[in-house]
Amino acid sequence: MRRNVAIISVGYNGRFVSKRPDISIVEMLEAAVRNALSKTKLKPHEIDAFVVGNMHTFEGVNMGHLWASEHIFALNKPVMRIATGGTTGMSVFHCAYYHVASGLYDVVCAIGWEKHDEGDAQIGLGGILLPEVFSLAHFGPDFSGRRGAGLGLMGGGGGSTGGASFQAASYLAKSGGGIEHIDMAAALMRANAAKNPYAHLQVPDCKPEDIAKTPIISWPLRYGHTCPTSCGACAVIIVAEEKVKKYAETEKVAWVKGVACGTSDVTVGNVHDGQITDPADQEMCKIVAMKAYKKAGIKNPRKEIQVAEVYDGFAHQVLLWPERLLLVDDGASPKLIEQGYYNIDGELPVNPSGGVTSTNAIGASALVRVAEAALQVMGIAEGGHQVPKKVKNALAHGWGGLFQFNTVTILGDTPVKK
Amino acid sequence: MKRRVAIVGYKLIKNTKASVWTRERIYYELSRALLEELEITRDKVDTFIFGSNDFADGRTISECYLIQRIGAHMKDESKVEQEALNACVYAWMRIQSGEYDTAMIGMVSLASSQFKPLLVQNHVLDPVYERPRGLINYYSAAAFQARAYMERFKNFTESHIARYAEKGYRNALKNQYSLQVIPPSLEKIENSEPIYLPIRELEVAPYADGGGVVLLASEEKAKKLTKKPVWIDGFASIEDTYWIGERDLVKLDGLREAGKRAYKMAGIKNPEKEISFAEIQTFFASEEPIIAEALGLFDEGSGAEVIEKGLSEINGKLPVNPSGGSFGGNPMGGTSLLGLINAVKQLRGEADDFQVKNPKRALVHAQDGVCAQQNTVMILSTGGEK
Numbered sequence: 001m002r003r004n005v006a007i008i009s010v011g012y013n014g015r016f017v018s019k020r021p022d023i024s025i026v027e028m029l030e031a032a033v034r035n036a037l038s039k040t041k042l043k044p045h046e047i048d049a050f051v052v053g054n055m056h057t058f059e060g061v062n063m064g065h066l067w068a069s070e071h072i073f074a075l076n077k078p079v080m081r082i083a084t085g086g087t088t089g090m091s092v093f094h095c096a097y098y099h100v101a102s103g104l105y106d107v108v109c110a111i112g113w114e115k116h117d118e119g120d121a122q123i124g125l126g127g128i129l130l131p132e133v134f135s136l137a138h139f140g141p142d143f144s145g146r147r148g149a150g151l152g153l154m155g156g157g158g159g160s161t162g163g164a165s166f167q168a169a170s171y172l173a174k175s176g177g178g179i180e181h182i183d184m185a186a187a188l189m190r191a192n193a194a195k196n197p198y199a200h201l202q203v204p205d206c207k208p209e210d211i212a213k214t215p216i217i218s219w220p221l222r223y224g225h226t227c228p229t230s231c232g233a234c235a236v237i238i239v240a241e242e243k244v245k246k247y248a249e250t251e252k253v254a255w256v257k258g259v260a261c262g263t264s265d266v267t268v269g270n271v272h273d274g275q276i277t278d279p280a281d282q283e284m285c286k287i288v289a290m291k292a293y294k295k296a297g298i299k300n301p302r303k304e305i306q307v308a309e310v311y312d313g314f315a316h317q318v319l320l321w322p323e324r325l326l327l328v329d330d331g332a333s334p335k336l337i338e339q340g341y342y343n344i345d346g347e348l349p350v351n352p353s354g355g356v357t358s359t360n361a362i363g364a365s366a367l368v369r370v371a372e373a374a375l376q377v378m379g380i381a382e383g384g385h386q387v388p389k390k391v392k393n394a395l396a397h398g399w400g401g402l403f404q405f406n407t408v409t410i411l412g413d414t415p416v417k418k
Numbered sequence: 419m420k421r422r423v424a425i426v427g428y429k430l431i432k433n434t435k436a437s438v439w440t441r442e443r444i445y446y447e448l449s450r451a452l453l454e455e456l457e458i459t460r461d462k463v464d465t466f467i468f469g470s471n472d473f474a475d476g477r478t479i480s481e482c483y484l485i486q487r488i489g490a491h492m493k494d495e496s497k498v499e500q501e502a503l504n505a506c507v508y509a510w511m512r513i514q515s516g517e518y519d520t521a522m523i524g525m526v527s528l529a530s531s532q533f534k535p536l537l538v539q540n541h542v543l544d545p546v547y548e549r550p551r552g553l554i555n556y557y558s559a560a561a562f563q564a565r566a567y568m569e570r571f572k573n574f575t576e577s578h579i580a581r582y583a584e585k586g587y588r589n590a591l592k593n594q595y596s597l598q599v600i601p602p603s604l605e606k607i608e609n610s611e612p613i614y615l616p617i618r619e620l621e622v623a624p625y626a627d628g629g630g631v632v633l634l635a636s637e638e639k640a641k642k643l644t645k646k647p648v649w650i651d652g653f654a655s656i657e658d659t660y661w662i663g664e665r666d667l668v669k670l671d672g673l674r675e676a677g678k679r680a681y682k683m684a685g686i687k688n689p690e691k692e693i694s695f696a697e698i699q700t701f702f703a704s705e706e707p708i709i710a711e712a713l714g715l716f717d718e719g720s721g722a723e724v725i726e727k728g729l730s731e732i733n734g735k736l737p738v739n740p741s742g743g744s745f746g747g748n749p750m751g752g753t754s755l756l757g758l759i760n761a762v763k764q765l766r767g768e769a770d771d772f773q774v775k776n777p778k779r780a781l782v783h784a785q786d787g788v789c790a791q792q793n794t795v796m797i798l799s800t801g802g803e804k
Contacts, residue, residue: 024546053499055478062473062541063499066787067660076675078655079792080508083472083499085479091496095508102514103420118545125478263495265486284492295517402482405495 004241004415005100005256008248010371011036016200016232016359019117025064029113030071032233036109040237042247044073047237048105053082053092053112054363059119072111086311086400087261088112089234089367090407094259096238106240107247112367113233121229121362125160160313161226163279163403165218168316170280172220177319177334179220183208184337186225186315186357192344193354195384200230200359211315225315227360234364234371241415254374257393258295258410262288266402285324285399285406293326296410297417298393301326305410306391307376308348309369311399312355318342321397322350325408345388352376352385366398370409377411423513424640424647425798427456428759430630432595433747436531437627441475444526445487448631452522453489456633456643463633464518466490468497469505469525473538474751488524488631501699502755503784503794507653509634519636526629527749535625535750542787544660554662556701557622559788561614563667564704568616570668571719574707576616580607581725583621583703583745589732590742592771593760597626597747621703626747630759646766649801651779652684655794662789670712673785673793677713684797686779689714693797694777695737695764697757699784700744706730709783709790710738732772740764740772754784758796765800 013031020028029052037044050072052065061067069075080099084091089112096110172178190206193199203210214224238256239247264284265277289301298304310321319333327348328336336342342350351357353372356365373394375381391413398407429452431437431444439447453460466488468481481497484490498505502525509521529535539556543549568574587601602610602620610620633643640647656679658665658672665671677689686692698709707721715736716724724730730738739745741760744753761780763769779799786792 024544026544055472056499056541057472057478060541061545062471062538063786066542066657066791067544069657069660069791074657075659076656076672079657080504080655081499082496083479084495084497085482095496095498095511098508098511098515098517101517102511104511104514261494261496262492263485264491266482287492401479401485404482404485 003101003103005097005238006244006253007236007238007374008253009036009039009237010374011235012198013233015198016230016361020231025115026068026071028115028233029068029111032235033072036235036237040247040249046107047109048107049078049099050074051080051092051096051110053088054114055083055088058121059115084400084405087366087398087405087407088363089365090370090398093367093370094261097256097259100238100240106243108238110236112364114361114363115231116229117231161218161221164314165221167279168220170278171316171320175331175334181334181337182225182316183211185318186211189351189355189357192352192385193358196353197383199354200228221314227313227357230359230361232361232364234367236371252378254377254411255415257412257416258292260288260291261407264404266404279403282324286326288406288408289325292408292410305393305395307387308350308395309373310350310397311366311369312357315357318350325397349387352387369396369398373411377413421514422637422649423510423634424649425632425762426635426640426644426647427452427633428630428762430595430759431628433597433626433628437528441526441528442483442487445484445524449488452631452633460489463520463522465512465521466493466495467505467509467521467523469502469523471499471751473541474527474529476532501784501786502752503758503796510650513636519639521634522631524631525752525755527752528627529750530625530627556788558614559662560702561617563789564616567668567708574722577608578722578725579616579621579704580604582706583607586742586745589740589772590746593741593746596742597624617702623701623744623748626749628747628749629752630755648762648765648798651797651799652680653796654679657792667789668708670790673712673790676793676795680795680797692779693781694779695740695774696781697739697761699754699757732774737774740774757782761798765798
């Protein structure tokens with residue numbers, strides 16, 4: 001039956017950046033896997049299986065793992081590919097967890113990546129809403145006009161900022177916060193990112209006033225509230241309890257205590273029974289969080305969770321998710337961010353890594369949340385973004401689809417008792 | 419320690435050239451019909467796994483709008499972006515972990531009516547060297563593979579490839595859920611348009627709109643849900659190298675390894691004797707002998723003999739693709755799910771006109787990539803002897 005599973009190592013290909021014209025997708029993956037392996041006693045051939053994922057419509061390579069087989073050391077090994085939109089990274093991680101928890105394999109490597117400079121993420125995002133036009137743009141006869149078609153789609157689908165602004169506006173209305181609170185959240189993320197050597201948009205000592213200077217692109221979201229499109233890969237190695245001593249380099253490992261995922265229907269103004277569903281409600285996130293807490297044996301998350309890594313594609317979600325994950329009261333975030341509650345040295349540090357607002361390689365982002373939570377539990381986060389207290393439990397959260405997928409992973413410094 | 423996992427039910431739609439139903443409608447109708455047949459509500463399904471591909475679906479995060487249609491809202495859902503048989507493997511893991519008891523997997527592909535499948539397939543090629551040159555694609559690589567087999571085993575000729583295609587069409591006609599095309603004559607297949615020789619137009623599996631849903635359950639639940647559970651005895655998935663120049667296209671080492679591991683897990687020592695029939699995934703008629711031999715179902719190089727003597731016919735020694743396989747319609751990405759469903763049908767004795775006599779164990783195969791780069795093999799049984 002269920003076995004205990006631990007993360008023994010986390011690897012990145014390097015700092016996440018806008019463009020990596022010097023390497024191909026597979027070389028990027030190789031760098032991440034090598035980096036993760038270098039922090040273990042594992043040899044490449046000792047990995048039993050791989051779980052990989054990215055949003056391949058963003059970079060135009062279908063099933064990139066086929067091309068990457070030797071690069072990720074997966075030659076003659078089982079490889080499973082998972083993709084679920086923004087949650088891809090964590091869905092990959094969950095799949096890797098089930099690989100080990102089911103008793104089938106002992107050592108599994110989870111890899112998430114995105115190389116945004118090779119495609120147009122907004123074409124891909126437009127494809128959520130407009131599949132026919134997307135098909136035409138991608139597969140239709142006019143390949144030369146692809147760039148132009150992409151720009152047309154950005155107008156049509158609006159990318160993700162259009163949808164997110166509904167959520168942000170609704171959130172502000174409900175919580176009583178203002179744009180200044182989103183500015184604060186964005187500034188916190190940029191400043192945290194400066195302490196994370198792998199983060200993309202690093203702005204040391206970023207102030208809310210700096211963010212407030214950027215223009216509004218879709219009210220109430222400013223340019224400074226949005227995430228960059230990054231290139232990067234993340235690899236996480238997990239092993240069964242019996243193999244931890246054999247393969248982990250140090251005693252510091254992060255135990256996977258509970259994983260949960262939940263889906264609801266697309267919620268951008270959908271009408272159900274005469275009511276328009278509110279993208280800021282995220283009722284499913286609460287249900288998923290409760291499921292994960294239950295599996296992890298956590299009774300009072302507000303006391304027992306020391307740090308949270310949430311999926312904040314846009315800065316207002318730094319405020320939204322801690323509430324929906326039941327870590328603070330509904331509507332409390334604007335006040336709390338004013339008090340510095342979410343700072344690295346605050347009561348509940350949220351995204352000490354800088355979050356998705358500062359680094360977004362989409363297929364990797366949710367896996368990076370798990371990886372960063374693991375680093376916090378292990379106490380080895382580099383560059384000053386380690387929280388200055390003992391982390392017993394950390395929460396990682398992923399969000400995606402069309403405002404509908406939520407994934408939660410709880411990591412801890414001790415395994416759950418069976 | 420291990421729980422056994424069974425397939426307790428399935429539903430599929432008939433393959434068509436252009437579905438009049440949307441993907442959303444198909445998922446809704448199929449999952450509802452399956453739940454009604456098993457007399458359960460969707461509350462009893464713990465987790466859902468889609469087995470589809472954004473490229474084949476032509477939509478980013480293609481399951482976005484399918485969640486409520488299959489009944490996965492408020493549930494734990496995921497999507498395996500490989501051949502749909504891999505979704506079954508993931509569902510097995512989830513049940514095996516003890517965190518779930520039942521899982522529904524689904525795949526519906528409308529690749530035939532939406533756009534040119536070849537254009538989508540070519541996106542698996544590496545964008546740096548192979549794709550821009552346009553020399554390697556699924557078709558040309560299959561031609562290399564067929565030619566290599568013909569070179570190695572001289573008694574295998576172009577007309578044998580046509581005979582494999584003819585067998586596929588003929589079997590498919592007996593399968594009510596296939597495309598139901600009138601089987602072309604051997605002569606017509608042999609003289610059809612050359613695509614990349616020795617592959618000809620009618621030796622390519624016809625694309626179709628189709629799909630299905632399958633419900634898996636743990637042993638305790640399965641026995642409550644159905645009188646005819648079909649057990650998953652073993653499986654394995656192996657990825658070979660991407661570069662076809664570095665692979666022996668006739669030997670298919672990756673597939674051999676996958677077969678070996680699946681047989682080991684299922685406790686099979688002599689596949690030739692212990693497997694009752696196989697549902698393998700082919701895009702081209704020429705692949706059938708190569709894959710069947712790599713799986714140890716027939717002797718190496720016996721491709722000509724097998725088709726001449728009818729060893730792989732429905733009433734033969736070891737039937738291969740009694741349902742017609744992808745020659746009854748190839749819904750891209752979902753072909754292996756139809757293979758799985760057709761194998762379950764056989765084992766439950768529900769295969770009507772294409773029923774194999776008294777089958778005990780079935781092999782289901784799925785492939786991804788050019789020339790079967792990644793292969794998944796699954797062994798199913800009626801579980802009588804265990």
